Amino acid sequence: xxxxxxxxxxxxxxxxxxxxxxxxxxxxxxxxxxxxxxxxxxxxxxxxxxxxxxxxxxxxxxxxxxxxxxxxxxxxxxxxxxxxxxxxxxxxxxxxxxxxxxxxxxxxxxxxxxxxxxxxxxxxxxxxxxxxxxxxxxxxxxxxxxxxxxxxxxxxxxxxxxxxxxxxxxxxxxxxxxxxxxxxxxxxxxxxxxxxxxxxxxxxxxxxxxxxxxxxxxxxxxxxxxxxxxxxxxxxxxxxxxxxxxxxxxxxxxxxxxxxxxxxxxxxxxxxxxxxxxxxxxxxxxxxxxxxxxxxxxxxxxxxxxxxxxxxxxxxxxxxxxxxxxxxxxxxxxxxxxxxxxxxxxxxxxxxxxxxxxxxxxxxxxxxxxxxxxxxxxxxxxxxxxxxxxxxxxxxx
Numbered sequence: 001x002x003x004x005x006x007x008x009x010x011x012x013x014x015x016x017x018x019x020x021x022x023x024x025x026x027x028x029x030x031x032x033x034x035x036x037x038x039x040x041x042x043x044x045x046x047x048x049x050x051x052x053x054x055x056x057x058x059x060x061x062x063x064x065x066x067x068x069x070x071x072x073x074x075x076x077x078x079x080x081x082x083x084x085x086x087x088x089x090x091x092x093x094x095x096x097x098x099x100x101x102x103x104x105x106x107x108x109x110x111x112x113x114x115x116x117x118x119x120x121x122x123x124x125x126x127x128x129x130x131x132x133x134x135x136x137x138x139x140x141x142x143x144x145x146x147x148x149x150x151x152x153x154x155x156x157x158x159x160x161x162x163x164x165x166x167x168x169x170x171x172x173x174x175x176x177x178x179x180x181x182x183x184x185x186x187x188x189x190x191x192x193x194x195x196x197x198x199x200x201x202x203x204x205x206x207x208x209x210x211x212x213x214x215x216x217x218x219x220x221x222x223x224x225x226x227x228x229x230x231x232x233x234x235x236x237x238x239x240x241x242x243x244x245x246x247x248x249x250x251x252x253x254x255x256x257x258x259x260x261x262x263x264x265x266x267x268x269x270x271x272x273x274x275x276x277x278x279x280x281x282x283x284x285x286x287x288x289x290x291x292x293x294x295x296x297x298x299x300x301x302x303x304x305x306x307x308x309x310x311x312x313x314x315x316x317x318x319x320x321x322x323x324x325x326x327x328x329x330x331x332x333x334x335x336x337x338x339x340x341x342x343x344x345x346x347x348x349x350x351x352x353x354x355x356x357x358x359x360x361x362x363x364x365x366x367x368x369x370x371x372x373x374x375x376x377x378x379x380x381x382x383x384x385x386x387x388x389x390x391x392x393x394x395x396x397x
Contacts, residue, residue, distance in 0.1 A: 009093065017088035020095060026086040031058075031097060032105055038076045047074060051082070051097065059096035060084070066100050071214075072113035079105035110210050114217055117244055121219070126226045132250040133231040135262065136199050141168045142263055143198030143230065145188045148173035152206055152235075152256040159260035164267050170198055176205035181215035186224035193228050201228060202259045203245060204235030216243040225249055235259035357388035 033051035045064035234249035253259035
C-alpha cells in the first residue's frame with residue numbers, strides 16, 4: 001500500500017489548478033448562460049459575475065484588458081455566450097471561468113450596445129426635443145464633417161451650388177469608419193465650434209452596414225453633437241438607417257443630399273420672394289405717394305385760405321380801390337377848384353391895372369405911392385407915370 005502524501009492547502013489548490021489549465025478543452029471553452037450578481041469594479045475596471053442556468057452556476061471574471069473590446073455593457077439577467085478558459089483561484093480554492101470574449105445570446109452585440117447607449121442618453125435628456133436648436137433660415141457658412149474622398153461631400157457641394165451658391169462650405173475631413181473615426185468626428189465638431197467657422201453643421205457619411213456606421217453610434221460623437229453650439233444636421237447612411245447621432249442632432253436628414261437641402265434655402269424662392277416684395281413695395285409706394293399728394297393738395301388749399309399773402313393781396317386790392325377813389329376825388333376837387341381859379345383869374349384879369357392901362361389909362365405914382373388926388377402933389381414934384389407899355393418920369397408944373 002502506497003504511503004499517502006500530505007499536502008498543504010496551497011499545494012492542493014496549485015495542483016488542481018495545474019490539472020485544469022493543462023486540459024486543452026478547458027483552455028478555450030464556450031459557455032452559454034445567464035449573468036447574475038454582475039459587478040463592474042470601479043477601481044480596476046474588471047467585471048465580476050456568476051453565470052448560471054436552470055441547475056448550476058459558475059463564478060466568472062472578465063479582466064479590463066478583455067472587456068474594453070466589448071461594444072455593450074453586461075447586465076444581470078442578460079443571456080450571453082462567452083469564450084474563455086477554466087482555472088482555479090488559488091486564494092479561495094474555487095474554480096472559475098476567465099472570460100476572454102462575450103456576445104449577447106439571441107441579439108447582436110452591436111444592436112444591444114445601440115439600445116443600451118440609446119436608453120442611457122435618452123435618460124440623460126440628450127434626445128429632448130425642447131433642447132434642439134433651430135436651423136438658421138439663412139446661412140453664410142456650412143461646416144461639413146465627413147470624409148474628404150467620399151461621394152457625400154460632392155453631393156453636398158452639388159446641392160448647395162444649385163440651391164444657394166452664396167453659401168460657403170467648410171470641410172472638416174475625418175475618417176467615417178474604423179477605430180479612429182469616432183474620436184476624429186467628435187474633435188472636428190469641437191473644432192468647428194471653437195470659432196466663427198460655420199452657421200450650421202452637417203455630420204454624416206454614405207450608407208453601409210451597422211458596423212460601417214458604428215462610429216456615429218459612439219458615445220463620444222453623441223456628446224460632441226449635444227454640446228455643439230452650432231445647430232447640427234445628422235445625415236448618416238440611407239433613409240432606413242438610424243444612428244445615435246440622428247437622435248441627438250438638432251435635425252435628422254434621410255441622406256446627405258437631403259441634409260444639404262435642409263441646410264440652405266432655394267435661391268429661386270428668394271428671388272421670387274424679392275420680386276414679389278418689390279412689386280408690393282412699388283405698389284405701396286405709389287399708393288403712399290398718391291395719398292400724400294392728396295394730403296398736400298388739401299393742405300395747400302387750406303394754406304391758401306389762411307395764407308397772409310391772400311390777406312395782403314386782399315388788403316392791397318382794398319388800398320388800390322381806396323387810392324383810386326381818393327385820386328378821383330382829388331381830381332374832381334382839383335377840377336372844381338381849377339374852374340373856380342380860372343373864374344377868379346378871369347375876374348382878376350379883368351381888374352388888372354395893366355389891362356386898364358392898355359385901354360389908355362395910366363397910373364401916377366410919387367415916391368412909389370399911387371397918387372389918388374390932385375391934392376397929393378404940388379408944383380415941382382417929381383412923379384412917375386406908368387403906361388401899359390412903359391413908364392416915364394415927369395415934373396408937376
